[in-house]
Amino acid sequence: MFGVTFVGTLAILWALNRYLRWQRALACVLFALALFALLGFGLWHLEYGVQLWTVAGGLASLVAGYVLGLKVLKARARPQVTQTPKPLFNDTELERYARHIVLRELGGAGQKKLKQSKVLVVGAGGLGSPVLMYLTAAGVGTIGVIDDDTVEHTNLQRQIIHRDENTGQSKVQSAAAAMRALNPFVEVRPYARRLTGENVGELLGDYDVIIDGTDNFSTRYLVNRSAVALGKPLVSGALAQWEGQLSVFDPARGGPCYECIFPKAPADGLAPSCAEAGVVGPLPGVIGSMMALEAVKLITGAGQVTRGEMLIYDGLYGESRKIKLARRDDCAACKNL
Numbered sequence: 001m002f003g004v005t006f007v008g009t010l011a012i013l014w015a016l017n018r019y020l021r022w023q024r025a026l027a028c029v030l031f032a033l034a035l036f037a038l039l040g041f042g043l044w045h046l047e048y049g050v051q052l053w054t055v056a057g058g059l060a061s062l063v064a065g066y067v068l069g070l071k072v073l074k075a076r077a078r079p080q081v082t083q084t085p086k087p088l089f090n091d092t093e094l095e096r097y098a099r100h101i102v103l104r105e106l107g108g109a110g111q112k113k114l115k116q117s118k119v120l121v122v123g124a125g126g127l128g129s130p131v132l133m134y135l136t137a138a139g140v141g142t143i144g145v146i147d148d149d150t151v152e153h154t155n156l157q158r159q160i161i162h163r164d165e166n167t168g169q170s171k172v173q174s175a176a177a178a179m180r181a182l183n184p185f186v187e188v189r190p191y192a193r194r195l196t197g198e199n200v201g202e203l204l205g206d207y208d209v210i211i212d213g214t215d216n217f218s219t220r221y222l223v224n225r226s227a228v229a230l231g232k233p234l235v236s237g238a239l240a241q242w243e244g245q246l247s248v249f250d251p252a253r254g255g256p257c258y259e260c261i262f263p264k265a266p267a268d269g270l271a272p273s274c275a276e277a278g279v280v281g282p283l284p285g286v287i288g289s290m291m292a293l294e295a296v297k298l299i300t301g302a303g304q305v306t307r308g309e310m311l312i313y314d315g316l317y318g319e320s321r322k323i324k325l326a327r328r329d330d331c332a333a334c335k336n337l
């Protein structure tokens with residue numbers, strides 16, 4: 001009779017603990033109290049034979065409790081396994097960027113900044129081609145490219161990111177394939193759409209540096225207004241026949257914006273497009289590579305970017321010069337900064 005009561009009480013306590021999910025300490029205390037109460041009752045009121053069994057049972061329970069308690073303490077004392085953070089670069093990447101890492105102005109810290117940066121390239125054409133390829137090769141972590149055009153064979157004389165077999169394909173998809181083939185360690189985000197007043201703010205807002213390689217003025221003004229409003233640096237380049245120019249427009253950190261220098265789009269016919277006036281094939285390669293280099297400097301802080309000045313390159317005579325640019329107080333885009 002006593003044995004049944006003993007086992008029954010413990011079973012009820014165990015069931016209660018299971019369903020009410022007591023704290024471990026509370027459960028232990030309750031079990032110990034029940035055990036002592038039952039043992040005490042057994043020792044005082046029962047006959048000699050049963051008393052022996054009760055004492056034996058009590059000792060066995062104490063030993064079991066001790067072993068259990070020891071287990072719990074050991075589990076608590078076990079050091080927590082802390083997850084070591086995944087390294088930013090794997091060995092292959094470290095080898096890939098070794099020529100960067102040895103540069104005093106870049107080093108490992110600069111390469112890390114490149115990997116953690118996001119650059120948006122507007123236009124996957126003549127300027128966009130070298131910009132995208134060099135940023136990809138340089139290890140810029142996230143590269144967005146927006147363009148709503150398709151690859152045309154009349155552009156392949158200078159748009160070297162596209163292959164002849166991709167004629168008719170979306171330019172951003174063709175560019176993305178070339179970039180992924182060049183460096184699988186960068187994230188490429190192709191946007192096959194036109195940049196509009198509705199989507200420009202949201203898109204640019206996601207990037208650290210904006211690069212404008214388009215050849216139409218309405219997009220240039222749109223990108224500039226948005227970059228100014230968001231306080232993002234804008235690397236801008238332009239081409240005409242044998243001559244190219246580039247500048248970093250960054251009024252938030254000094255210097256003018258694009259609209260300070262070009263307050264009005266030229267009248268139709270005064271600034272003919274590449275299709276109308278022609279452009280020598282390697283020229284976008286020169287200017288686009290310089291734009292990619294300006295982006296690398298902006299991201300890593302190396303050297304000095306062409307902020308507040310414009311670099312002009314004359315390919316026909318192999319000459320380059322720089323002119324100073326100043327901010328215009330009445331600029332509609334940046335006067336409120």
Ligand SMILES: [Zn+2]
Binds near residue numbers: 256328331
């Ligand atoms: Zn301005």
